[in-house]
Structures are given as structure tokens and as C-alpha cells.
Amino acid sequence: MRAIAPQPLLDLANVSKMFGGVSALSDVSIRIPEGRIVGVIGPNGAGKTTLFNVVTGAFRASSGAVTFADEPITHWPSYRIARAGIARTFQNIRLFASMTVFEHLLVAQPHQGAGIRRFLPARRADPEAWRRAEEALAFFGLAAYRDRIAASLPYGIQRKVEMARALTARPRLLLLDEPVAGMNHDEAAELRTLLRQLQDRGLTILSIEHDMAFVMTLCEMLYVLDFGVLIAEGSPAEIRSNPVVIDAYLGSEA
Amino acid sequence: MSTYYAGLFADVGILLLGALSVYVILATGQLSLGNAGFMGIGAYLASYLTVTLQWPLTAALVAAALACGAIGIIVGFPALRLRGIYLAMATLGFGEMVRSFFLNFEPMGGSGGFHGMTHVSLGTIWLWAGGVLLAVLVLERSRLWLELRAVHDDETAAGLVGLDTTLTKVGAFGFGAAIAAIAGGLFAHHHVYIEPANFGFERSIEFVLAVILGGSTVGPGALVGAMLIVMLPEWLRVVADWRLAAFGAFLILVLLTRRQGILDRPLLARLAFRRSAA
Numbered sequence A: 001m002r003a004i005a006p007q008p009l010l011d012l013a014n015v016s017k018m019f020g021g022v023s024a025l026s027d028v029s030i031r032i033p034e035g036r037i038v039g040v041i042g043p044n045g046a047g048k049t050t051l052f053n054v055v056t057g058a059f060r061a062s063s064g065a066v067t068f069a070d071e072p073i074t075h076w077p078s079y080r081i082a083r084a085g086i087a088r089t090f091q092n093i094r095l096f097a098s099m100t101v102f103e104h105l106l107v108a109q110p111h112q113g114a115g116i117r118r119f120l121p122a123r124r125a126d127p128e129a130w131r132r133a134e135e136a137l138a139f140f141g142l143a144a145y146r147d148r149i150a151a152s153l154p155y156g157i158q159r160k161v162e163m164a165r166a167l168t169a170r171p172r173l174l175l176l177d178e179p180v181a182g183m184n185h186d187e188a189a190e191l192r193t194l195l196r197q198l199q200d201r202g203l204t205i206l207s208i209e210h211d212m213a214f215v216m217t218l219c220e221m222l223y224v225l226d227f228g229v230l231i232a233e234g235s236p237a238e239i240r241s242n243p244v245v246i247d248a249y250l251g252s253e254a
Numbered sequence B: 001m002s003t004y005y006a007g008l009f010a011d012v013g014i015l016l017l018g019a020l021s022v023y024v025i026l027a028t029g030q031l032s033l034g035n036a037g038f039m040g041i042g043a044y045l046a047s048y049l050t051v052t053l054q055w056p057l058t059a060a061l062v063a064a065a066l067a068c069g070a071i072g073i074i075v076g077f078p079a080l081r082l083r084g085i086y087l088a089m090a091t092l093g094f095g096e097m098v099r100s101f102f103l104n105f106e107p108m109g110g111s112g113g114f115h116g117m118t119h120v121s122l123g124t125i126w127l128w129a130g131g132v133l134l135a136v137l138v139l140e141r142s143r144l145w146l147e148l149r150a151v152h153d154d155e156t157a158a159g160l161v162g163l164d165t166t167l168t169k170v171g172a173f174g175f176g177a178a179i180a181a182i183a184g185g186l187f188a189h190h191h192v193y194i195e196p197a198n199f200g201f202e203r204s205i206e207f208v209l210a211v212i213l214g215g216s217t218v219g220p221g222a223l224v225g226a227m228l229i230v231m232l233p234e235w236l237r238v239v240a241d242w243r244l245a246a247f248g249a250f251l252i253l254v255l256l257t258r259r260q261g262i263l264d265r266p267l268l269a270r271l272a273f274r275r276s277a278a
């Protein structure tokens, strides 16, 4: 049976997160429809990264409920949430210090069943994962760095590795935490093209971004956070002309 | 081979197992200073099985390994809540707890120790030590080991790419404890007499030292470390009373110049390349 208004892929209902006395998120409700590219903006310390940490299970919400693909994931451990189809990149790149680029792409495709095969070498344990890792390597133009320790590569390459690691897991929802930070205009344009391609393939994307030009041209819908409170939501055009947002955030940039 | 060298090689084999028991736990980023505790449990349990119940040694070692593996898993759960030096201290406490338990456990001789085991041959010790080393080396090439490394490198990120970090860390504790139990069982049947003092924290430290010295990021490091720790003080006999000081100086020198220990992945890769080129 199909509902008339389809359930959003990700649904946060009245989510709050407290750190001691500090309220990093208060009563935030967000609905991300499947197949959309949605942005989260807001000043420093607004709670954007905290929002991602709550969704991915890195932090436990103090109250409220998170639903993903009709599953109540609020109290799930992060590995289960990842396997359910949520992948992310980090504001400060987090790679595995001892691993090559290729190993990153392999390890991010965790085995679902058949535990005993894990004792085999990675290639024999899951030839499919091996093939997908090779594919991702080519797709992201990382073939030349295949067997290099990822953390020793230039910053821009590390970003690509992070993105490739997130995508080889074949998520349904991709969370990006300031993906264009430190990128020049061309690189940002290239990323925008990539994200649109991914959207065409059915991926849903939620992206935190400070770069207004990027956000306004990429996202179909925006949420604005300020001091942990959701102060606005709407299309880029609506957000740009929203006096509350201009006051809290956009104004400060001008 | 002289009995003198036979004794030394037996020590190397047993220390290799102890070092491997630390290594597999360390591979998930957890430092255990309590593995002599697992070794002690394995030693007493295996001895009880062979002496009192007349089991064959192999069955006794397997049973001790399984029992200790289960205990390791139980210890692994509270260990999840601790990191770094706090975990090190807590596991040290566990080891001392085990030691004082056997000190007061009269059915196994208490402070007087326990004896009656039949002497195990050097070949049997190395069959076990070599077998476990081989198993670890095979495991190192597995998909599972890649997951262990992810947990070691960045536990949070590992969870976020879908790896069950709890299972990985607790499982490593269980596996490490099982290996330590085998070391203990062989130790007991090599010395044919055990007492609680054999399993004090100095032994736990020795295991860790062997791993750190030999190379804490690759399995063969445990072998190199165990060899050096047993053999070097012997070779240094020429400097007589100064041999332990000389050994200490060597240790400090290695750690200052190679924090990852003598062997690491790049070095092994270079050695393998040389071999295939030659």
C-alpha cells in the first residue's frame, strides 16, 4: 500500500541534544524527502555537525525521535545505522591512519551476513566489494593513488577518498559536512556536477555548507539552524529573503 | 642441542605466544597489561586437567584456551568503557586479581604452587607457538583484520562506516586471552611446577615489551621481540653485571629511533621485494 504523501526518507521529530548545560540542538524537526538535495546552514556553533552526529548515531539524542526509511533508528548503534544506508563525510577529514586508499574503499563495505568468510583475504571474502572498490577508484580518479597511505596524500585527494569511502558503501542518504571548504571555484563546480549525477541515480543528500553561492545553486531546500534552534526552512529563494535568516546569519556575512 | 639452548628456545616459544596475545588485542587499539592473568588461568586449568583428570595435553590446552577465551570476552566488555592508560591500569588490576586468587586457592596449592605435570618437549611448544603465529599471519591478510585496523585507527569512524566496533574489540580480547592460556598451559608443562608468582605483572609487561620492541603493527614483530628479549641478555653476558643495563639501553635506543618497533609494514614489504628480486 502506498501512502498519499510519501514518508520522508529521514525524519527528525523534536530532536534535542544537550551537552551538560549547553543545548546544541533544541526541538529540531526535519523531514528529508527521498531523492532530494537538502542543505543545512547556520553560523558557527549552530549545531549543524551535532545534527549529523545524532543522525549517524555518533551521539545519542537527549530527546526526540529519528526515523530513517521507516525504521526507528534513534537508539541504534552507529554501525547499524550505517548499514541501514546512511553514509557521511567529516568536517575535519577522518581517514584510517594505517590504510591505503584502496583499503578505505574495501573496509567501508561491511559484510552483512556470512561471518565466516571474513577470515578469508578481502578479495576472496567478497569479490563483489573488491570490484566495487576498483570501480570507485576509477570513478573518483584515484587509481594513481591506489596503494598509497591515504592520510599522507594532499588535502584535496583526502577529501576525495572520504567521499569515495562514503559512496562505495552504496548509501541511500549521504551526509556531507562542509564538502567545499578549502576548494577553489572549479573544484566546487566539479563537486556540484558529481552530486547532481548521484541525485539522478536516486541518492538523497543532506549537506552542511557555509559557502552560500554553492548552497543556493545546489540545494532544492534549506534548513537554517541558529544556536541549536531551527529558525527557517524553505527554498533557497525563500531563505535568501527571510528577514530572520538575514538577521541571524546572512546579514553577518555581508 | 644443549639443554641450555633448549631451555632458551622454550622460553622464546612461550614468550612468543604471550606477545601474540597482547598483539591481537593491541591491534584493536586496546593495551592490556593483564595477560599474565589469562596465562595464569590457562596454566592452572591445563595442569588441573592433565594432572588431576588425566587429560592428554592437547585436549587440556584446547579446553584452557576456550575457557580463557570466554573469560577474555567477559573482561572485554567493561574494557570497552576504558581507553589508554585507564584500560592499561584496569587490566593490570585484573592480572593481580588472578594472581592473588591462586595465592589463596588451596585446592591448587595456594602459595605453595602446583606440580605433577609431565614435561612437554621443545617440539610441542614450537608446534603450538608456530601454529598460532601462522594463524595470526593468515588472519592478518583477512578481511576481518582490515576491520580490526579500522577500529584501531579511528573507532568512531569505523562505527560510522558500518563496522561493529564492540564485537571487534571484545572478540579480540577473547582471542588474545585464549592465546595467553595456551602460553600458560605450555609454561606449566615446561617447568612442571607453577606458583602464582609466575604470573605477576612483570610477565604482562614482558609480553607488551616484546610486541613494542619487535614491532607492534605486524605479527612477525612478536617473534623478533620474543627472540631479542630472551636471547639478548644471554648474548650480553660478556658485559656481565651490566647486561640488564645494556639491554635497557638497547630498548630505549630502538624506541627512540623506531617508535613502531623493529619490524613494520614498509620494512616487511622491502624485505619481500628484495627476496622476489633476488
Ligand SMILES: Nc1ncnc2c1ncn2[C@@H]1O[C@H](COP(=O)(O)OP(=O)(O)OP(=O)(O)O)[C@@H](O)[C@H]1O
Pocket: A019, A022, A023, A024, A042, A043, A044, A045, A046, A047, A048, A049, A050, A051, A091
Ligand atoms: N562533543 C561535544 N561536547 C560538548 N559540546 C559539544 C560537543 N560537540 C559540539 N558541542 C557544542 O555544541 C554546539 C554546536 O556545535 P556544532 O559542532 O554542532 O556546531 P556547527 O554548527 O557544526 O559549527 P561549525 O560551523 O563551526 O562547524 C557548540 O556550542 C559546541 O561547542
Ligand SMILES: [Mg+2]
Pocket: A048, A049, A050, A091
Ligand atoms: Mg560543524
